[in-house]
Amino acid sequence: MVTMKDVARAAGVSQPAVSYAYNRPDQLSAEVRERILRVASDLNYPGPDPVGRGLRRGSVGAIGLMVTDSLPYAFDDPATVQLLRGIAEIGEMAEVMLTLLPLRSAAEAEDPADVETRQAKMSGDSLVDGFIVYSLPDRHRAVEAALARGLPTVIVDAPRVQGGSYLGIRDRQAARQAAEHLLGLGHRRIGVLMDRLSPDGRSGIADDARRRSARDGVARERVIGYQQALRAAGLTWRDIPMVEAGGFDKSATEQAVNLLLDNCPDLSAILASTDVLALQTLRELQARAIRVPDEISVIGFDDVPDAAAAGLTTWPSR
Amino acid sequence: MVTMKDVARAAGVSQPAVSYAYNRPDQLSAEVRERILRVASDLNYPGPDPVGRGLRRGSVGAIGLMVTDSLPYAFDDPATVQLLRGIAEIGEMAEVMLTLLPLRSAAEAEDPADVETRQAKMSGDSLVDGFIVYSLPDRHRAVEAALARGLPTVIVDAPRVQGGSYLGIRDRQAARQAAEHLLGLGHRRIGVLMDRLSPDGRSGIADDARRRSARDGVARERVIGYQQALRAAGLTWRDIPMVEAGGFDKSATEQAVNLLLDNCPDLSAILASTDVLALQTLRELQARAIRVPDEISVIGFDDVPDAAAAGLTTWPSR
DNA sequence: CTGAAAGCGCTTACAG
DNA sequence: CTGAAAGCGCTTACAG
Helix, strand or coil, X not given: CCCHHHHHHHHCXXXXXXXXXXXXXXXXXXXXXXXXXXXXXXXXXXXXXXXHHHHHHCXXXXXXEEECCCHHHHCCCHHHHHXXXXXXXXXXXXXXXXXXXXXXXXXXXXXXXXXXXXXXXXHHHCCCCEEEEECCCCCCHHHHHHHHCCCCEEEXXXXXXCCCEEECCCHHXXXXXXHHHHXXXXXCCEEEEECCCCCCCCCEXXXXXXXXXXXXXXXXXXXXXXXXXXXXXXXXXXXXXXXXXXXXXXXXXXXXXXXXXHHCCXXXXXXXXXXXXXXXXXXXXXXXXXCCCCCCEEEXXXXXXXXXXXXXXXXXXX | CCCHHHHHHHHCCCHHHHHHHHHCHHHCCHHHHHHHHHHHHHCCCCCCCHHHHHHHHCCCCEEEEEECCCHHHHCXXXXXXXXXXXXXXXXXXXXXXXXXXXXXCHHHCCCHHHXXXXXXXXXXXXXXXXXXXXXXXXXXXXXXXXXXXXXCEEEECCCCCCCCEEECCCHHHHHHHHHHHHHHCCCCCEEXXXXXXXXXXXXXXXXXXXXXXXXXXXXXXXXXXXXXXXXXXXXXHHHCCEEECCCCCHHHHHHHHHHHHHHCCCCCEEEECCHHHHHHHHHHHHHCCCCCXXXXXXXXXXXXXXXXXXXXXXXXXX
């Protein structure tokens, strides 16, 4: 590879002079600068190596993006895609690159502990000036490793931990309001649909122990919000059916909706913890020729673009 | 910031010994290694700095991803999202990070030349071991800058340039076959819908000069394929109406479809250069109560997931 | 305006 | 197994 040293030798100047030609044109006579750049071009020198520059400057011009626990999975969630779009837009303006940390779900792995160790290593190894963490489960080692580096870090939605800035909505209050909305309409036979309580690949009916052990911070807060509202209305929390989809993709949400509808045919309302689930519920109800909201009410969460198009009641509303 | 030197001093060993503690455990006695790691932990040393390591090793463990000319825009295109998912999946397996290069469209900028210069600079400045380029316009300076660095580079779909590996389908032949499919059904009054011929923000009816000057390599190839088939069938190319949407988003495609349908009410078939356009066409025809394929035929391109769900004829077929 | 020194944090070949 | 040297490619403060 061609380096500044090679260019300097060929141009008959010192190596720092070449650096000045690129970074501080005012420190060189126009004549010398031109000669240096001409020689550099002749040698196919692509300009200062960013790694050398990064080491010397102490910053690299990139932000690490830690998104859910698997990127392919993340793209299934419209709320995530919207966030990515927003971050990308600002990144463009600031000329900052985004480095995606591929953190696949440890749950599906042969050896989860090994996966988490390797993911922590990747956070430690990424060449970035800071991190944005989006909706990761509690105690994720990659987050701990990122925070340990002492770089500026913003956590969006979850986990809520010490260190780093936090940005998110009051999930608990919002969920409580969503439940209160249904209760206010007179509903008493209410079922709950959750994306995922913990990133361990489990799906199906979630009993009380499962609900309490949720490692996904956002899901846990929303569950608590639902619970508070339903209890305050005199309902027994353990009798409220809850189904966990285990993912955002179509087959996971489809199965969850069907499981809830099949097991609880007498529901009058469904609390869906995300709009993706709520929209899937609407589709399934239509397929079963069950009228919404005449026979059953559905409320979502997130306010994704498709929700408004489908006429869904969602929360927080725009 | 804590460095190896600090740890070494505190542990009473040389700085390289600290490096060995992390990278070559076999080179140290267990006792010394443990002491070093304990001291490191006490000092909150986050482990070897990746920039220093990258400089010394000559590689950083990241691949630069150059996607269309704007990331927010890219997420509107399901074909792009599918590609990103695939790359992310492999990246996870290989423990390679993906660095997204935010290349907003120069067309919308105050000073396009300035934007292209800055984008080229970003390609040169990114800390990566190689590049994946996806569907960028011809002569994009960021691509040239990436190739100039001499790093391994794979170009997907476009541009077709010297240097770097190429991966793509035969757009021209596929487009020709799509047109021949319509011609084989007996259609003669055919209209064409294109996403975008050049990344300059233009939209509307595309005359012959506009068609020929296309800077988007994929669009140009598809146009040529359509042209070849239609001419071979004895149709006059300049009389074939073509509308360019200028983007993938809903309002752009909606306007393009309406423009074509309003201007050419007697079409019997529509050649859509992407499925996003074809799907939008289906929606608009339904809104106008025009039956497909009884009154008008529509063929797409890309085979995105939604296409099959909509019963669209698309190309290349699965 | 020009040049040479120092050093960013690290890895690895080498000598002991 | 342990230690000290060299050097990865660059930027910047400093002396001339």
